[in-house]
Amino acid sequence: MTDVVLRVRDLHHAYPAQGRRLWGRGRRVPAVEGVSFDLPRGQTLALVGESGCGKSTVARAILRLVEPSAGEVLFAARPGEGPVDVLGLNRAQLRRLRPRLQMVFQDPWSSLNPRLSVRRVLGELLLFHRVVDRGGLEPALIDLLSQVGLDADALDRFPHEFSGGERQRIAIARALAPRPTLLIADEPTSALDVSVQAQVLNLLARLKVERGLSYLFISHDLSIVRHVADRVAVMYLGQIVESGTREDIFERPAHPYTRALLGAIPTVSRAKAGQGVPLRGEVPSSTSPPSGCRFRSRCPLAEERCRLSPPEVSVRPGHRVHCHLSSPVEGDREESTQR
Amino acid sequence: MSGPKPPSSEPLLDVRGLRTLFPIGDGEFAPVDGVDLRLGAGETLGLAGESGSGKSLLALSILGLVPEPGRIAAGSVRFGGRDLLQLDPEALRSVRGRELALIFQEPAAALNPVLSVGEQIVEVLRLHRGLDRRAARAEAVRALGEVGIADPEQRFGSYSHQLSGGLRQRAMIAMAMVSRPKLLIADEPTTALDVTIQAQVLELLAELQSSTGMALLFISHDLAVLSQIADRTAVMYAGRIVESGPTRALFQRPRHPYTLGLLRSLPELTPPGAELVALPGQPPRPGHRPSGCRFRSRCSLVQERCASEEPHLGSPAGASDQLSACHFAADVPALGGER
Numbered sequence: 001m002t003d004v005v006l007r008v009r010d011l012h013h014a015y016p017a018q019g020r021r022l023w024g025r026g027r028r029v030p031a032v033e034g035v036s037f038d039l040p041r042g043q044t045l046a047l048v049g050e051s052g053c054g055k056s057t058v059a060r061a062i063l064r065l066v067e068p069s070a071g072e073v074l075f076a077a078r079p080g081e082g083p084v085d086v087l088g089l090n091r092a093q094l095r096r097l098r099p100r101l102q103m104v105f106q107d108p109w110s111s112l113n114p115r116l117s118v119r120r121v122l123g124e125l126l127l128f129h130r131v132v133d134r135g136g137l138e139p140a141l142i143d144l145l146s147q148v149g150l151d152a153d154a155l156d157r158f159p160h161e162f163s164g165g166e167r168q169r170i171a172i173a174r175a176l177a178p179r180p181t182l183l184i185a186d187e188p189t190s191a192l193d194v195s196v197q198a199q200v201l202n203l204l205a206r207l208k209v210e211r212g213l214s215y216l217f218i219s220h221d222l223s224i225v226r227h228v229a230d231r232v233a234v235m236y237l238g239q240i241v242e243s244g245t246r247e248d249i250f251e252r253p254a255h256p257y258t259r260a261l262l263g264a265i266p267t268v269s270r271a272k273a274g275q276g277v278p279l280r281g282e283v284p285s286s287t288s289p290p291s292g293c294r295f296r297s298r299c300p301l302a303e304e305r306c307r308l309s310p311p312e313v314s315v316r317p318g319h320r321v322h323c324h325l326s327s328p329v330e331g332d333r334e335e336s337t338q339r
Numbered sequence: 340m341s342g343p344k345p346p347s348s349e350p351l352l353d354v355r356g357l358r359t360l361f362p363i364g365d366g367e368f369a370p371v372d373g374v375d376l377r378l379g380a381g382e383t384l385g386l387a388g389e390s391g392s393g394k395s396l397l398a399l400s401i402l403g404l405v406p407e408p409g410r411i412a413a414g415s416v417r418f419g420g421r422d423l424l425q426l427d428p429e430a431l432r433s434v435r436g437r438e439l440a441l442i443f444q445e446p447a448a449a450l451n452p453v454l455s456v457g458e459q460i461v462e463v464l465r466l467h468r469g470l471d472r473r474a475a476r477a478e479a480v481r482a483l484g485e486v487g488i489a490d491p492e493q494r495f496g497s498y499s500h501q502l503s504g505g506l507r508q509r510a511m512i513a514m515a516m517v518s519r520p521k522l523l524i525a526d527e528p529t530t531a532l533d534v535t536i537q538a539q540v541l542e543l544l545a546e547l548q549s550s551t552g553m554a555l556l557f558i559s560h561d562l563a564v565l566s567q568i569a570d571r572t573a574v575m576y577a578g579r580i581v582e583s584g585p586t587r588a589l590f591q592r593p594r595h596p597y598t599l600g601l602l603r604s605l606p607e608l609t610p611p612g613a614e615l616v617a618l619p620g621q622p623p624r625p626g627h628r629p630s631g632c633r634f635r636s637r638c639s640l641v642q643e644r645c646a647s648e649e650p651h652l653g654s655p656a657g658a659s660d661q662l663s664a665c666h667f668a669a670d671v672p673a674l675g676g677e678r
Binding site for chain 1 (some may be wrong): 389390503505506533534535536537538539541560561562563564566567590600601602604605606607608609611612614615616617618621622
């Protein structure tokens with residue numbers, strides 16, 4: 001796995017059902033079921049899907065903010081370095097790995113301690129991770145702020161003195177401080193106005209090149225995903241239904257759900273969205289997903305055989321679809337095991 | 340209905356010079372600062388703006404629902420031939436219940452958690468349409484069905500926490516529609532919804548509008564959503580309308596640098612991976628608006644005149660159906676033009 005920074009295989013996670021005795025004790029609600037993907041080094045992989053599809057849980061499981069019930073997460077901090085089995089690490093080993101694997105959250109308002117100045121937030125991180133010693137701290141702080149487009153006078157201010165966009169820049173600076181290899185960004189611009197969102201997306205793009213970062217980018221917004229992603233994985237009810245390059249997903253989507261999502265995005269350049277009718281109904285509860293293909297209860301093409309688990313079909317090299325109705329490209333038949 | 344019938348030339352809603360003040364420090368601040376707005380019967384007007392632009396408070400000001408300690412300081416809100424600002428509280432409440440309705444982003448906040456959604460609609464019907472309990476119940480079930488809620492008889496008894504976000508929004512729309520309003524004000528009604536559900540709700544609003552002939556004031560930060568639903572769009576910045584016109588024309592050839600900047604910062608209109616053209620800076624904070632043109636601190640066309648002279652809405656040359664509050668509206672470059 002020389003060129004892959006993150007490899008996830010068959011990841012599972014279930015949350016405890018909320019305290020309703022009706023459902024009995026110890027019952028768990030599956031949130032992620034059998035998610036697998038590779039993130040090539042230096043690229044951006046976008047996990048996209050609607051609320052409740054499990055995309056944030058995947059991110060949290062990779063960071064072990066939740067403990068996945070099964071699966072494998074391999075992380076190679078540097079090229080040529082043997083991958084680390086993240087789920088097999090003990091607490092101390094995990095702490096040593098954390099600097100390489102950082103996260104930026106949606107809400108810059110709640111992810112910063114309101115009582116700490118920017119100098120303390122970032123300074124303590126730089127010292128703790130031994131990025132610099134005390135003597136080199138001041139120039140390192142100023143350098144870090146300038147990388148995220150903030151002036152040195154931000155150092156002695158507190159989170160409430162900043163706008164949403166500035167706070168997200170500080171959150172990004174905090175994630176960058178320990179010199180990560182991989183940045184997991186969970187809806188990093190969803191709370192921002194569109195003009196500020198553009199600034200932050202430009203910043204993330206520049207840092208990717210300058211720092212050689214790889215991104216796992218989690219978003220519900222397909223127009224942003226189209227802009228930032230090299231590869232895209234579309235999730236529905238805890239599973240990846242389609243994955244491929246940006247062009248695969250946006251120019252030749254194969255899964256009916258991907259097509260419906262793309263058709264539902266409103267755009268300023270097209271009078272009406274809805275190539276065809278909008279998707280009917282809502283996402284079923286993850287406590288009782290449909291058997292077989294999980295999308296079949298909303299799928300306009302559903303047939304009898306969709307009651308069975310769909311095969312993984314490779315419609316092109318690297319472009320995989322979980323659907324009974326997709327036909328593989330000739331000579332590239334790669335039907336994998338059904339689950 | 341009482342009062343003289345409006346002459347046919349008068350728009351349904353005619354807002355002039357509306358100014359709403361809030362105390363700030365020793366002085367007062369005007370989040371809504373001299374707004375003119377017209378909306379014809381059956382028309383959909385989109386109101387665009389970033390957070391803090393004053394668009395939500397404009398809606399509340401129109402409805403006479405400005406929260407304490409704010410107050411309306413100037414202007415008129417003519418609706419159906421009378422000035423709502425001159426009505427006594429009793430008469431205003433009656434207009435709000437019968438002719439005007441409001442829905443907003445978070446229906447959970449609007450729905451009573453201890454009353455079923457059906458019972459809440461019954462209350463509205465008894466209060467505003469004087470129906471008896473039986474007739475009101477039948478009408479409420481019909482209303483829930485009309486907004487596309489499957490199995491309305493059974494949903495009548497559901498509480499808001501038992502409904503998904505999409506169903507809650509449908510229930511709130513049902514409640515707003517039972518009084519047969521002439522004008523529905525919708526403040527970010529789809530912002531909290533997933534994109535496939537958003538498409539359904541937009542379709543529903545368009546259907547209800549064509550079947551009832553009501554007018555719609557649709558407030559959103561999302562230009563793409565407005566382009567799906569609005570006949571005309573007005574763009575608000577720092578308390579003022581800076582541009583308005585037919586939605587299509589406005590988004591194809593904006594005549595105000597702010598509208599142009601918003602459109603250019605959209606990932607949708609930029610080739611994947613290319614740098615987004617972000618507006619610099621952020622909207623002015625309360626009490627820190629620049630003199631003259633409020634947008635000048637972020638504007639690429641700024642000249643000396645912009646600091647001394649506040650621009651007013653006027654028709655730029657070659658675009659008689661658009662209004663722009665910019666001294667240099669004629670010089671605003673085309674969307675795809677030089678940056």
